[in-house]
Amino acid sequence: MERLQDKVAVITGAGSGIGRAAAQLMGREGARVVVADFDTAAAEETAALVEQAGGRALPVTVDVTEEGSIADMTAATVKEFGALHVLCNHVGGTNPRTDLDLLRMDMEEFHRAVARNVTSTLLGARYAIPHMIRAGGGSVINTASVAALVGDVLQTSYGAVKAAVVSITKSIAVQYGPQNVRCNAIAPGAVMTPALENNLPDSVIESLRNGNALPYLGSPEDIGHTMVFLASDESRYLTGQLLVVDGGMTMQSSAAPGRRAQLPG
Numbered sequence: 001m002e003r004l005q006d007k008v009a010v011i012t013g014a015g016s017g018i019g020r021a022a023a024q025l026m027g028r029e030g031a032r033v034v035v036a037d038f039d040t041a042a043a044e045e046t047a048a049l050v051e052q053a054g055g056r057a058l059p060v061t062v063d064v065t066e067e068g069s070i071a072d073m074t075a076a077t078v079k080e081f082g083a084l085h086v087l088c089n090h091v092g093g094t095n096p097r098t099d100l101d102l103l104r105m106d107m108e109e110f111h112r113a114v115a116r117n118v119t120s121t122l123l124g125a126r127y128a129i130p131h132m133i134r135a136g137g138g139s140v141i142n143t144a145s146v147a148a149l150v151g152d153v154l155q156t157s158y159g160a161v162k163a164a165v166v167s168i169t170k171s172i173a174v175q176y177g178p179q180n181v182r183c184n185a186i187a188p189g190a191v192m193t194p195a196l197e198n199n200l201p202d203s204v205i206e207s208l209r210n211g212n213a214l215p216y217l218g219s220p221e222d223i224g225h226t227m228v229f230l231a232s233d234e235s236r237y238l239t240g241q242l243l244v245v246d247g248g249m250t251m252q253s254s255a256a257p258g259r260r261a262q263l264p265g
């Protein structure tokens with residue numbers, strides 16, 4: 001049996017990167033997938049990929065920073081597929097060129113970051129959860145980041161908003177657990193998506209690779225597989241958790257890479 005048979009899943013930001021990979025993996029597992037993105041052509045491209053592989057997909061144009069747009073996305077989902085069981089609040093991020101250290105960070109960018117990461121997550125869940133309760137339960141999957149867990153020299157806004165995503169995750173889990181709605185978050189480490197490749201110099205990407213316990217950086221599918229697990233009933237006893245999927249980046253001592261060289265032989 002397919003792992004997501006009979007489930008309807010909405011994925012925001014599914015036009016690219018991790019969201020696209022998750023849409024393809026969920027489609028392969030039998031979910032009917034709503035591919036939501038503000039890039040209409042990208043959403044249509046992802047939906048076509050899902051359908052070419054034998055899945056069902058509906059492309060929807062959404063701007064998750066607009067409440068009316070989230071309401072329309074939710075309504076379009078239920079109109080097309082009759083239910084909503086899984087919501088991946090995946091859109092997020094900040095502009096690394098203006099999201100700097102505390103004294104130099106652009107406050108306009110901070111407010112945009114709150115809208116893109118926090119308000120979008122909160123409102124996405126607010127519109128989806130009544131449908132999940134009607135369906136007898138559901139799973140909200142929020143995309144946080146390892147930036148929620150560690151301090152950094154820049155991207156002050158990014159760390160703050162992703163920490164807020166983790167907090168919202170726990171509130172939802174507590175508040176709607178009794179109605180069988182689960183809510184978990186994923187903290188990806190460095191994942192090779194257009195967002196990362198286009199914004200970071202090669203030297204930084206190399207240092208990220210060296211900072212992992214595993215000898216490689218993540219692929220979109222590495223996070224997509226975790227999303228499939230959280231969407232499926234295999235994770236039915238898991239709620240309010242942050243799954244850190246980072247190749248061992250945040251759990252290893254900062255001394256470890258250097259000390260490796262001290263090992264005999």
Ligand SMILES: NC(=O)c1ccc[n+]([C@@H]2O[C@H](COP(=O)([O-])OP(=O)(O)OC[C@H]3O[C@@H](n4cnc5c(N)ncnc54)[C@H](O)[C@@H]3O)[C@@H](O)[C@H]2O)c1
Binds near residue numbers: 014042065116
């Ligand atoms: N790539 C990484 O290394 C990494 C690490 C940690 C967390 N994340 C998180 O993963 C998420 C997405 O990252 P990605 O690497 O897949 O990015 P990506 O740039 O490949 O894809 C993001 C998609 O979101 C869409 N989008 C952007 N703003 C939108 C809006 N307002 N409304 C609707 N759609 C919008 C874009 O059109 C794009 O298709 C973000 O929440 C990011 O913080 C990524």
